[in-house]
Amino acid sequence: MLSQYMEEFEQEPFEVGEFIERLTWRTNNELQNSEDFNPVALHDTFIQTIKDLKILQEKQQSKCERLEESLRQEEESHAKKISKLQERHQTAIDWFGQLDEKINSVAGKIMHLGEQLENVNTPRSRSVEAQKLLSYMSEFLMAGPVIVNDIFSDPVRLNEAADVIQKLYAISQDLPPGSFAESKRKIEKKYDEVERRLIEEFATAQKSEDIERMKSLAQILSQFKGYTQCVDAYIEQSQMQPYSGKDIFIGIVPMCKHHYEIIKKVFANPQQVMSKFILNIYQLKLHQYAMTKLDDKKDEEKYLRTLYELYSRTLKLSSDLQVYMSTIDDDLLQKLTQQIFMKNLAGYAEIELRCLTAKCSTELEKFYASKKHQKTQTTKGFRRNMEVLIATRANINIAAIEDYGGETFLSEELAINMLQEAKASLKRCRLLSSEAELPGNAIKLNDILLRFLMHEHVDYALELGLQAVPLAEGKVFPQLYFFDVVQKTNIIVHLLDKLCNSSVIPCVSNTPKYSDYVFKKRILMEQIETKLDQGLDRSISAVIGWVKVYLQYEQKKTDYKPETDVDTISSAACLQVVQNLQPVIVQIKKCVDGENLQNVLTEFGTRLHRVIYDHLQTMQFNTAGAMCAICDVNEYRKCIRELDSPLVTQLFDILHALCNLLLVKPQNLQEVCTGDTLNYLDKSVVRQFIQLRTDFRIIKNTNYLKGIIE
Numbered sequence: 001m002l003s004q005y006m007e008e009f010e011q012e013p014f015e016v017g018e019f020i021e022r023l024t025w026r027t028n029n030e031l032q033n034s035e036d037f038n039p040v041a042l043h044d045t046f047i048q049t050i051k052d053l054k055i056l057q058e059k060q061q062s063k064c065e066r067l068e069e070s071l072r073q074e075e076e077s078h079a080k081k082i083s084k085l086q087e088r089h090q091t092a093i094d095w096f097g098q099l100d101e102k103i104n105s106v107a108g109k110i111m112h113l114g115e116q117l118e119n120v121n122t123p124r125s126r127s128v129e130a131q132k133l134l135s136y137m138s139e140f141l142m143a144g145p146v147i148v149n150d151i152f153s154d155p156v157r158l159n160e161a162a163d164v165i166q167k168l169y170a171i172s173q174d175l176p177p178g179s180f181a182e183s184k185r186k187i188e189k190k191y192d193e194v195e196r197r198l199i200e201e202f203a204t205a206q207k208s209e210d211i212e213r214m215k216s217l218a219q220i221l222s223q224f225k226g227y228t229q230c231v232d233a234y235i236e237q238s239q240m241q242p243y244s245g246k247d248i249f250i251g252i253v254p255m256c257k258h259h260y261e262i263i264k265k266v267f268a269n270p271q272q273v274m275s276k277f278i279l280n281i282y283q284l285k286l287h288q289y290a291m292t293k294l295d296d297k298k299d300e301e302k303y304l305r306t307l308y309e310l311y312s313r314t315l316k317l318s319s320d321l322q323v324y325m326s327t328i329d330d331d332l333l334q335k336l337t338q339q340i341f342m343k344n345l346a347g348y349a350e351i352e353l354r355c356l357t358a359k360c361s362t363e364l365e366k367f368y369a370s371k372k373h374q375k376t377q378t379t380k381g382f383r384r385n386m387e388v389l390i391a392t393r394a395n396i397n398i399a400a401i402e403d404y405g406g407e408t409f410l411s412e413e414l415a416i417n418m419l420q421e422a423k424a425s426l427k428r429c430r431l432l433s434s435e436a437e438l439p440g441n442a443i444k445l446n447d448i449l450l451r452f453l454m455h456e457h458v459d460y461a462l463e464l465g466l467q468a469v470p471l472a473e474g475k476v477f478p479q480l481y482f483f484d485v486v487q488k489t490n491i492i493v494h495l496l497d498k499l500c501n502s503s504v505i506p507c508v509s510n511t512p513k514y515s516d517y518v519f520k521k522r523i524l525m526e527q528i529e530t531k532l533d534q535g536l537d538r539s540i541s542a543v544i545g546w547v548k549v550y551l552q553y554e555q556k557k558t559d560y561k562p563e564t565d566v567d568t569i570s571s572a573a574c575l576q577v578v579q580n581l582q583p584v585i586v587q588i589k590k591c592v593d594g595e596n597l598q599n600v601l602t603e604f605g606t607r608l609h610r611v612i613y614d615h616l617q618t619m620q621f622n623t624a625g626a627m628c629a630i631c632d633v634n635e636y637r638k639c640i641r642e643l644d645s646p647l648v649t650q651l652f653d654i655l656h657a658l659c660n661l662l663l664v665k666p667q668n669l670q671e672v673c674t675g676d677t678l679n680y681l682d683k684s685v686v687r688q689f690i691q692l693r694t695d696f697r698i699i700k701n702t703n704y705l706k707g708i709i710e
Helices: 002-009 016-030 039-141 155-172 181-207 211-221 227-238 248-266 270-293 300-324 332-346 348-370 382-394 412-432 438-468 482-508 513-554 572-591 594-617 623-643 646-660 666-673 683-690
Strands: none
Touching (some): 016 039, 155 181, 155 211, 181 211, 181 227, 227 248, 227 270, 248 270, 270 300, 300 332, 300 348, 332 348, 348 412, 438 513, 482 513, 482 572, 513 594, 594 623, 623 646, 646 683
16 A cells, blocks of 8 residues: 555645545445445544555655765765865966976077077078179179079069069169169169069959969069059959949949959058049049930930939949048049039039920920810900999890800819929939029929919919809809819819928028028919909809899799798799709819818808898798798708808808798797897897788787887
8 A cells, every 4th residue: 555655646746635535435435335424434544544654654754864864975975076186186286387487488598599590690691682682783784785584584483583673673773873874774674574574463363363362463563663553454454344234333333342352352552442443433434424325415304314313323322332432532432423423513403494394384285285275365354354344234244254164274184294393303403403502493493383383374274264253143053163173273282382392392491592482482372362262252152143133033922922821832942042052062062172161161151141131031921921931941051051150050040030030920929039049139130020021010010019129
């Protein structure tokens, strides 16, 4: 049993409750023959198990004590071993210190001996070298042709020959010119010959990309006066290969990166060599490439695009190559760029202005040609004013209004095309104009855009739209196209504002030209808004005038004063008016936006209210007619609800309340007049409506109107 208990205790995790449950279950299984639960047997099992567990505990405790004793003994053994190792380690450190002192002493003696040997050997080696130089010098001092020494004819000994001839050349510079002139000439000739051979050898090594040989030759040539020729030869040979086909810019940066790594390894002054490498690219390759591309100015638009592309790509190239330039040449690339494009930048602004003018003019001509319209000089409203005056005084229409079949002569596509052209011009202007000329050039470009887009297109369309608005108080429902003009004008103005904010203002902000820009734009917008307001006013007047005339001629007196009982429905005239007004309201809400929309709808509603109010004042109402009038006003209220104007809604609510005065019994007039809606109205207004009742003469002298008509 003890081994079984150990197996259960070693299980992870061990649960005491589960152990007791298993013990109980085993006990019950052993008592299968007994029908009843036997607590005594279970108690005995628990007592026996407790005894077994105590025995097991004692055994485990004894085992733990033996293991702890063994561990303590092993620990003491390892501690003794570590102590011995520490003693040996300290002894080794002491020996190492003694050895280091001896090594330093020997090294000091060796260095002293080396210095003594060098002091003895240096004069000797210099004497040997001087002797060799004198032997070579003697060959050049002898009369007649120079005897070619092996050192100067053997290609393998070219480095040695370069060292000798360089020293001989330096010595010859100190010789007097008289008797040694011939010798100096021979030395200089041989000097030039060796120098040329070195440069040729350098070029050969460059072709095979032998970096070590190039580095060695460059170091030797650095002592010669023709060292710059070596650098020039490297640059010329490096740039002989095509950069990258027709597009020169693609291959320049990779080429510079490749050769910069070589230059750092080969030359002692890599920054100076790299600056000259890049300088050669700008002054020869880029300059020639730009002049070839910009030589043809017949197509000015193409010329401007090419100039912008070349200049912007050159600036980016300068930015990419700046990492290879020394701090002394910090602005060299910028100066080189200006030199390349100096001639083109000087006349840029004039070409840009001329090109934008031509593009905008062409766009306008194409648009009007597509509409088969010949632009005419507008009369600035004089003819229109005369027509209105004659029509008002003589009650005739002397001429038909020309509405061009509903054509607005405004094109969003045309505006977008012009704005795109202007945006491209302003983009080029920001890059190609100098800092001092940028604000002025931007203003000139903006003036061209305003001239063609706003004055010659939008303003012209507004003038035509104003003339096309029908005259007020016509008998035929007016065809209104000016709302479409308003919508398109708003769109064009929004597009213009967007362009100005993104392309014009950044060019002129914080400059004296900014105030000039703001002033011109404000004057232009005021002119546009004035004509828009004038056209909206005329359009509203035309609609409201038609309502007035239509009700005057089509509203029958019997509608509100029927001689017999009729069904209580709205009058035909009212329904026709509402039917015609609803599309107008929809059109206004579609074409007008912002605060202007609410103002226009409110103005439209107040004028409509005035016309209907005045119209009702011309009628007489009996009870059945009053019911019809209330139905008419309810129709008008449904119609004006689409205006979303609290003021107009209030006006028609009051009108509805006034119409109730036409219907209520005489004895209830006092109560209605003192209600919430009519209580604050002027008594004269209330009195005027009461006088429209057919029974007014009967109730006038009664007490029903006491306090109302007094």
